[in-house]
Amino acid sequence: MTTDKQKDPCTQALHSLSGDQLKFLQNLPKAELHAHLNGSIPLPCLQALAKEHPQFPPGSLPETIIKGLDILSKGFVLNDINDFFGLFPAIYALTSTPKVLSSVTRDVLTHFLEPGPDGSPAQCSYMELRSTPRMTEHMSRQQYLIAVLDEIEKYPANKAVLIVSIDRRMSLRDLTECVDLSIALKEVGRRIVGIDLCGDPLASDMNDFRHHFLRAKEAGLKITLHIAETPKNTEEDTLTLLSFGPSRLGHATFLSDKAQDIILRERIPIEIFKSLEEHHIQWFLKRDHPIAICTDDILPFRNSLVGEYALLMADPPFGLGLTENEIRRIAEMGFESKF
Numbered sequence: 255m256t257t258d259k260q261k262d263p264c265t266q267a268l269h270s271l272s273g274d275q276l277k278f279l280q281n282l283p284k285a286e287l288h289a290h291l292n293g294s295i296p297l298p299c300l301q302a303l304a305k306e307h308p309q310f311p312p313g314s315l316p317e318t319i320i321k322g323l324d325i326l327s328k329g330f331v332l333n334d335i336n337d338f339f340g341l342f343p344a345i346y347a348l349t350s351t352p353k354v355l356s357s358v359t360r361d362v363l364t365h366f367l368e369p370g371p372d373g374s375p376a377q378c379s380y381m382e383l384r385s386t387p388r389m390t391e392h393m394s395r396q397q398y399l400i401a402v403l404d405e406i407e408k409y410p411a412n413k414a415v416l417i418v419s420i421d422r423r424m425s426l427r428d429l430t431e432c433v434d435l436s437i438a439l440k441e442v443g444r445r446i447v448g449i450d451l452c453g454d455p456l457a458s459d460m461n462d463f464r465h466h467f468l469r470a471k472e473a474g475l476k477i478t479l480h481i482a483e484t485p486k487n488t489e490e491d492t493l494t495l496l497s498f499g500p501s502r503l504g505h506a507t508f509l510s511d512k513a514q515d516i517i518l519r520e521r522i523p524i525e526i527f528k529s530l531e532e533h534h535i536q537w538f539l540k541r542d543h544p545i546a547i548c549t550d551d552i553l554p555f556r557n558s559l560v561g562e563y564a565l566l567m568a569d570p571p572f573g574l575g576l577t578e579n580e581i582r583r584i585a586e587m588g589f590e591s592k593f
């Protein structure tokens with residue numbers, strides 16, 4: 255019988271490595287450029303939070319949270335992107351106050367930037383954490399951003415920075431507020447380096463968002479965009495997003511020839527998650543195009559940055575069987591693509 259754990263591609267790849275190979279990957283300096291805060295909370299931290307949540311005394315957890323935690327603890331399998339977005343209301347119900355948000359931000363930064371509980375080296379030495387400012391009954395979007403920034407800024411600037419995510423499902427009013435806040439906080443010296451576009455890949459007409467992304471760019475913020483994430487994303491949508499002048503792209507999986515030409519010509523680095531998108535990593539590598547290996551959401555996907563690198567190193571069928579030199583070069587590309 256195979257367990258869920260054995261089926262997970264990162265775990266399989268890690269298990270297939272020799273001790274020396276694992277050590278090489280653990281000690282390799284790595285940058286994490288694409289991790290969503292609420293998708294990156296280590297599962298045990300979220301479970302502990304549900305147990306001792308100030309808002310939910312024992313026995314009073316709402317059904318949606320219980321169900322969401324159950325799916326996350328069994329391991330989520332990505333078949334339909336809408337099932338994926340359906341997981342977040344349960345997580346959000348647990349991270350709706352500034353205090354809890356600070357605590358989960360600390361947990362995420364600890365997971366990535368501090369040595370592991372078994373004494374293994376930190377997953378990475380530089381992290382661009384991203385998150386969508388969320389207004390709840392307990393906090394404004396500004397309070398949200400300040401809670402996250404206060405934790406990030408406990409680390410030196412060469413270790414941790416924030417990218418503000420804009421959700422494609424946002425109203426223009428909320429989008430305006432998020433961009434205004436990002437610019438204002440950057441201007442007073444807070445550590446926001448860029449703006450991201452995320453959320454349901456098919457929502458909204460991106461022509462309506464262009465003006466706000468250009469405003470952010472003019473204020474010195476870099477732009478990264480989730481782009482061509484599903485086969486249903488149209489060429490028109492992809493070309494509209496490319497017209498924003500992004501400095502990096504997330505996923506970029508289902509590209510038309512025209513979009514590919516622009517991305518290759520402008521050498522726009524791609525943030526890649528191999529466990530999800532095995533087929534196209536080789537395509538970019540063959541063309542010597544800059545990529546950055548990232549985790550995206552370790553909470554539902556049960557991956558890790560070292561696990562993603564193990565997928566590069568492990569021999570087929572568990573990985574791509576790349577050499578140490580090739581992997582070292584890929585890790586360097588991550589640092590070269592930082593904001």
Ligand SMILES: CNc1ncnc2c1ncn2[C@@H]1O[C@H](COP(=O)(O)O)[C@@H](O)[C@H]1O
Nearest residue numbers: 290291292293342384385386419452453480
């Ligand atoms: C699988 N790939 C993906 N594609 C698009 N958007 C994604 C995503 N993974 C995560 N998010 C976005 O990040 C939010 C959670 O983190 P924050 O609340 O911002 O910290 C999700 O609600 C979703 O909008």
